[in-house]
Amino acid sequence: GAVPGSSNLKQVKLERESELRIEVSDEDLKLRVVNGTAEIFGSELPPGIWRKFPPRLKFAVFTWYGATIEMDGVTETDYTADETPMVSYVNVHAILDARRRFAKASTSTDSEPVQGPRVIVVGPTDSGKSTLTKMLLSWAAKQGWKPTFVDLDVGQGSITIPGAIAATPIEMPLDPVEGFPLDMALVYYFGHSAPITSVNNNTINNVELYKVLVKELAQVLETQVAGNPESRAAGMVINTMGWIDGVGYELLLHAIDTFKASVVLVLGQEKLFSMLKDVLRTKSNVDVVKLHKSGGVVARSGAVRKASRASRIKEYFYGPSNELSPYANTVSFSDVQVFRIGGGPRAPTSALPIGSDPVSNPLRVTPVNIDQGLLHSILGVSYAEEPDQIISSNVSGFVHVTEVDMHRNKITYLAPSPGALPSKFLVAGSLSLVDEGRR
Numbered sequence: 001g002a003v004p005g006s007s008n009l010k011q012v013k014l015e016r017e018s019e020l021r022i023e024v025s026d027e028d029l030k031l032r033v034v035n036g037t038a039e040i041f042g043s044e045l046p047p048g049i050w051r052k053f054p055p056r057l058k059f060a061v062f063t064w065y066g067a068t069i070e071m072d073g074v075t076e077t078d079y080t081a082d083e084t085p086m087v088s089y090v091n092v093h094a095i096l097d098a099r100r101r102f103a104k105a106s107t108s109t110d111s112e113p114v115q116g117p118r119v120i121v122v123g124p125t126d127s128g129k130s131t132l133t134k135m136l137l138s139w140a141a142k143q144g145w146k147p148t149f150v151d152l153d154v155g156q157g158s159i160t161i162p163g164a165i166a167a168t169p170i171e172m173p174l175d176p177v178e179g180f181p182l183d184m185a186l187v188y189y190f191g192h193s194a195p196i197t198s199v200n201n202n203t204i205n206n207v208e209l210y211k212v213l214v215k216e217l218a219q220v221l222e223t224q225v226a227g228n229p230e231s232r233a234a235g236m237v238i239n240t241m242g243w244i245d246g247v248g249y250e251l252l253l254h255a256i257d258t259f260k261a262s263v264v265l266v267l268g269q270e271k272l273f274s275m276l277k278d279v280l281r282t283k284s285n286v287d288v289v290k291l292h293k294s295g296g297v298v299a300r301s302g303a304v305r306k307a308s309r310a311s312r313i314k315e316y317f318y319g320p321s322n323e324l325s326p327y328a329n330t331v332s333f334s335d336v337q338v339f340r341i342g343g344g345p346r347a348p349t350s351a352l353p354i355g356s357d358p359v360s361n362p363l364r365v366t367p368v369n370i371d372q373g374l375l376h377s378i379l380g381v382s383y384a385e386e387p388d389q390i391i392s393s394n395v396s397g398f399v400h401v402t403e404v405d406m407h408r409n410k411i412t413y414l415a416p417s418p419g420a421l422p423s424k425f426l427v428a429g430s431l432s433l434v435d436e437g438r439r
């Protein structure tokens, strides 16, 4: 254990093409590059400058040519590894880079411009998909490209919160602590941490809704890149869910197809690779590439993943290092309208009017009564102007319901920014956050 207030300085010398793998403890860790050059998931660390890393963050400091790293603080674990798949990853980047240049060159000549690479990263949970996505984006941005990052992983939700699918242009290498920029994000709220979830022992199947939102997102991006040669040439990097069997596999194929992926990167699973290679073999314009999983990827149990979802949601409201304060707002019930899409917990068949279909429409938008049931919910703030536009509308952000006052008919919520909501239509799902205050 550390003596409070004492300094725990430690220097680590990294040989070329090796990395220092760190799990931050319950306290912040400070780190800097003393000598040489090093990067965190594709984003170069400025030399000499101390950076602070928040509790429980797991990351690696990698060097291509050798570096000396200095740490101040106590880590959960830190060790050096000289066996990494980084050379194979950067080779993929080089191929993508060539394709981007080809696409860019075609813009001025061909009548039908060539699309830049559309890369989709697939693999089981904890294979390092998000990490590889970050590297590919940061390396591309470092060379001046502005690729679009698409996150279809509702389990983690790295752009905004879990339960959302989203896209954003990446114009600069990613900050290892701050993550993805939010200001230009295009966000759709799915509302659940998986396409099929279980709430109070009820199975909620939202596979159809998931597909519809993936399609909406793809269509909007398609129009955006059509009008923007720079982003068309830079292409897309798409992160997916770790669900790869059965319906999960079907959803991967759906995403590959919907986004017209041209490169499928399969991480750490031979079987998935050969299945995809087989079904996609007739498509000459799709390359399926197998890549090794890094030994540094930290496996997370279901409980850890659940906790990390909660902290992702907190991060949305409080910032990655707990430095932001969300704004509390109280409005009358009549100022907002809450809706739920599709599969909520269903009424028993006996309670339905005679002749009605017990299988409820998975895409039906139904109004939700405001009552204590909404307490702690995370609601999406829809851009829809009419309720029937809710499914096809993106959201401006999320609010967290912290109080429902049935006597005064008032609802109190936290929002990341001040002022009135941009719309009165709120979308509920099955996500909630029991707020134990600040982290």
Ligand code: ADP
Binding pocket: 019, 021, 022, 058, 059, 060, 123, 124, 125, 126, 127, 128, 129, 130, 131, 132, 242, 294, 295, 296, 297, 298, 299
């Ligand atoms: P997936 O997206 O496939 O579920 P992630 O990319 O999120 O997996 O990786 C899981 C965890 O492992 C993350 O916390 C990530 O930061 C960490 N991680 C990935 N690669 C390394 C590495 N080389 N060294 C240390 N930690 C790593």
